[in-house]
Amino acid sequence: MATDYDTPRKTDEELHEESLEELKARRADAQSGQVDIDEEEAAESLELPGADLSGEELTVRVVPKQTDEFTCSRCFLVHHSSQLARGEGVKAVCKDCE
Numbered sequence: 001m002a003t004d005y006d007t008p009r010k011t012d013e014e015l016h017e018e019s020l021e022e023l024k025a026r027r028a029d030a031q032s033g034q035v036d037i038d039e040e041e042a043a044e045s046l047e048l049p050g051a052d053l054s055g056e057e058l059t060v061r062v063v064p065k066q067t068d069e070f071t072c073s074r075c076f077l078v079h080h081s082s083q084l085a086r087g088e089g090v091k092a093v094c095k096d097c098e
């Protein structure tokens with residue numbers, strides 16, 4: 001980067017004042033009143049009026065574990081045998097947990 005040696009140099013006091021102004025600007029930004037809201041957390045606590053689903057019944061078809069599948073001993077999910085990283089039976093570990 002080229003340096004212009006003809007420009008006047010800033011004194012330590014000027015540099016100090018600039019850094020103070022910069023800090024004040026940052027503090028003002030931090031106190032601006034904008035709040036980071038986690039949308040998922042807000043949605044979980046949101047309760048819609050008249051949305052009582054306690055009487056609803058879910059119907060899900062449950063398929064038993066197949067012969068080419070295993071249950072990971074760490075995450076307890078059922079995976080296809082191609083996801084087996086190591087172990088057998090109750091000590092089987094999937095590639096995601098390894």
